[in-house]
Amino acid sequence: MAKLYFLFAILLHGALLLVVHVHGQDQQGFISVDCGASEDHTDNITGIKYTTDDNYIDSGVSKTILREFNTRFLDKKYSNVRSFPEETRNCYTLRPTAGKNHSYLIRASFMYGNYDDKSQFPEFDLYLGVNKWNTVKLMDASNITTFEIIHVPQSDYIHVCLVNTGSGVPFISVLELRQLNNNSYITQTGSLELFARSDCGLSPNEIVRYQDDTLDRIWSPLNFEAWDVINTSSSVVPNNFLPPPTVMSTAITPNNVDNTGVGISWRSEGNVSKDFYLYLHFAEIVEFDELQDNQTREVNIFINNELWYGPFSPNYLRAITIYSITPATGSYFEIWINRTTNSTLLPILNAIEIYTVKQLPNPQTDQNDVDAIMNIKSFYGLKLKNWQGDPCAPDTYVWNGLNCSYDGFSPPRIVSLNLSSSGLTAKIAPYISNLTMIQTLDLSNNNLTGTVPDYLSQLPFLKTLNLQGNNLSGTLPVGLYEKSKNQSILLSVEENPNLCLTDPCQEKKQKKKNNDDFVVPVVASVGGFMGLLLAALAIYWGLKRKKQAAGGTTATKVNAEFSDKKDEELEMVKKQQFTYSEILSVTNNFDRAVGKGGFGTVYYGHLNENEVAIKMLSHSSAQGFKEFHAEAKLLTRVHHRNLTTLVGYCMEGPNMGLIYEYMSNGDLAWHLSDRNPHTLNWEERLKVAIDAAQGLEYLHNGCKPPMIHRDVKSTNILLNEKLQAKLADFGLSRAFPAEGDSHAFTAVVGTPGYLDPEYYVSNRLTEKSDVFSFGVVLLEIITGRQAIGKNSDQNGHVVEWVNSILSKGDIQNVADPRLQQEYDKNSVWKLLELAMACTSINLTKRPTMSQVVTEIKQCLAMEMDKSFNNDVSEIIELPEIILNTEQEGPKSR
Known part of the structure; x- marks a missing residue:
């Protein structure tokens, strides 16, 4: 039985970098840092352009490895290191061009080379942001140890930190970042740490990386004495994973016809159970003219004695990647690629990748707070030693001068900033206004100039403000002075000789004091009078409403309330206001109802030769009035081609209605149901999904402030002619949300089946609540099933149903059978993957609506050009792997 055991992460030694094939490529999406180098340089083998780390870190010292380790075989980038003898945590800050929510490969490399002339191998921790990535434990001065992870950051920057654990001084040799395709390596939770990446059949002294691999993944050789190597000079067309043609041009196969399978097995380090993601790359590379007419290659893939996938046949000179969409869990794995009884040829394997799931559970500091404090740091040119990495997390590494709040649920927030005696010059930084949770601010004993900004009086939680000992001038803002007078803020402004507490500054101190004593009571008196006046008006209108409501209907009461609101959005569209008699004429006395809901009944009508739909408020619907007001308010200020258009409204006594453009083809739910005799084809479904996603994306990102729909469902997606x-x-x-907030707590509303479980349990509303609902709609589009089945054939929730189908490996039966398999299957599986990501229980793993729009457009492109996809690639996404780890090996078959 041919086996290969992978025991730990790959070690890359400079001597391996002997043969790398070079082709012309750009390096867009690359960050390549030679840590400790004195000048930029280009690698003479790969052509990768490496820069110094001057722009990425503020601490550490540059060192050179000893000459005995700096041989002619060693790449130049390993001849220097950056060492960190000071501070416990030192962090590089990477800012990829594409920003957050993109997939990146991050690689950190370490070669000791006895740079400190101590011959003592250090051990220290490597952090990705606020979470521990791994422990760097070196056992040899000449080996190059590399850690690699695929990560999707939630911010526009990525911190890679070295943490001193008391077992030697941390250092680093090389730090690299590469942007990947967002639709390739995807995990349900956490990030993907490399366990092994192998090119089957590659010569022992070779590796493959950039420029053969445009993503600069490093492929190591995988060979075994029981295997033969086959290869081709023809180019293999890649798929979305972009396996390099050089890698795919070789494959291994058993060298004995009696051996019907290729076997690979490995154990996790320390036999600890872990979650693994596997990617197996196949392509048929035996030339057609070398095969006889009756020769076929068909294989099954088994993992730990269980059929994982098959049977299938590799495509000629086209990459197929077989992988799972959920991880396999265990400490020992054995893969067998066996030929089937129908196959006349032995199995092959071109390449394999194995990743472990690295959970990164600790939340980073609120993004707005981080941006604010980084801008403050830049504004004043601060070079404080430990102002690196995340300012608040982990809590053991909080920046000097900061205090943060932690509730164990939300991201940490900055609540205190102390920059006293920090040599600050210029004015008070405007970015302080973005620290919306700050309670204490100390800027004393610096050389700050200019006026005291008014925004300091508007920080809602500020309790202590110390500005003494500066050169501030002008007059203290009135709001800040008043808060100081009523002791809601403890204010210190002494030793600012040109700063006046009130106007006019020229008056004598005693006179100013008298004026101060006079101004405050007058302001209080005026404020008290206005308060009494408003209270009286409120009582008056309340009594008037009660009087009007006596014997009246609920609609009369709410109409009076609505009238009193003087809603400014409706005032802006007076020209769109219709009388009740006009509504009767437009609808022909409400002779045709086309819909009904909690708000009321929807009627068909004609207005100026245009078809319209009129939604009339039920006279008994108090909740309907609130919805009427919310919808009118929103639609009078937002306009988008994928949001229904408000034509006008009626508000006459108890008769209230909204007039919309008529959508003649009804709602999406009807089109997906068995009642529809004309089934939407796959292309039509994708176009509908794009339209709806674009409308929702506009609400989230195009509106100021952003809007959360809260009731996304297939019946609320309407289609025109x-x-x-x-x-x-x-x-x-x-x-939602208010600027600076990441969520809001609100009563749960929406439709069962589409409700975000996290929102339902916690009342915590975010834009990802809409994303979950839209993910359910996508599953309806794919499967043709309702969100919650209402008959014996469709019991349960569609998410549960899809998961149950995938767990059985029955992928073909996920798609709506009415489509009759007339679709590009890659397009279907890509949309399915997106839908499952949208409906993830972990809301941080759900994409944004901008990402959703992009992904669906890619699905449509694949469907629109089926012939191209048939020539280019095939990607098969597999169900959850069911393991039987008690078996020692595969049974005979």
């Missing part, structure tokens, strides 16, 4: 989809029904929508 051209099957253009528009998002409808905004009665439950709300503005």
